Amino acid sequence: MIEALALNMAGIPMDIVSWKKAITLWSMGRAIIIAEYEDRFVRSPRFTMRIPSIIQCVDMRVMPRNFTNILPFNRKNIYARDQGRCVYCGVKVTLASFTFDHVIPRSLGGDTTWENVVTACTTCNNRKGNKRWKTGELHMLQAPYAPKLTKAAPRNLVNKLSFKTPHQSWSDYIYWRVAIGH
Ligand SMILES: [Zn+2]
Structure with missing residues (x-):
């Protein structure tokens, strides 16, 4: 499914929405289009338009409530x-x-x-098997750890993004990265 990143008025990414919802919000005047897919179009008898890859919701003043630092x-x-x-x-x-x-x-x-x-x-x-790992028996190349994000990010978005490949245009707005190592 083609999707758009939805920003609030402050430019903070809030959600990922379907392309249909993105176009609906835009046509209702509730969002402006920030970026588009170059090669994805929606066609109707009257017009052709590029599908938005990023929209900004002009009536959304709220900030995300729930931030996380953990992937x-x-x-x-x-x-x-x-x-x-x-x-x-x-x-x-x-x-x-x-x-x-x-x-x-x-x-x-x-x-x-x-x-x-x-x-x-x-x-x-x-x-x-079902044994506890012992030193010297099976060597671990790297001890397991919980990856941290470089900056706190909206939890719902971090969750959604972990199952998706972000469009390249989103990278300007996804301001956090996964910190490598401990
Ligand atoms: Zn192995």
């Missing part, structure tokens, strides 16, 4: 943190096939958190 915990972000590699042997794995490995197994009380879940290949996961 949401999910499979895709675990994979990105570990750079798509098994943390035990370094082999490349795919997002679809990697094993979501609990460093301290759940059966031994391990939590499903950033600090206890890593990307692993099937071979290492089977080798490790």
Whole structure:
């Protein structure tokens, strides 16, 4: 689905909306178009227009209520943190096939958190089995950690973006990045 980044009046990104909603808000005079997709059009018998990639809501004075500094915990972000590699042997794995490995197994009380879940290949996961990892037994290339954002960002947007590839025009408004390392 083609989507637009929606800014409030202060230029703070608030949400990601469908292209239909973006055009509806614009046609009602409730938003102005900041940027467009160069190669995406909406055509009607009377006109053709480029689909907006960023809109600014002219009647939205509110600021986001909920900010976060932490990247949401999910499979895709675990994979990105570990750079798509098994943390035990370094082999490349795919997002679809990697094993979501609990460093301290759940059966031994391990939590499903950033600090206890890593990307692993099937071979290492089977080798490790249901045991607690011991120093020297299986070496971890990198200890698990919770990635921080460089600046606090609206939580709903951070959540939505973690499942999407942002359009290049959004980069001017997405003012935070994921800090690499601890
Ligand atoms: Zn491995």
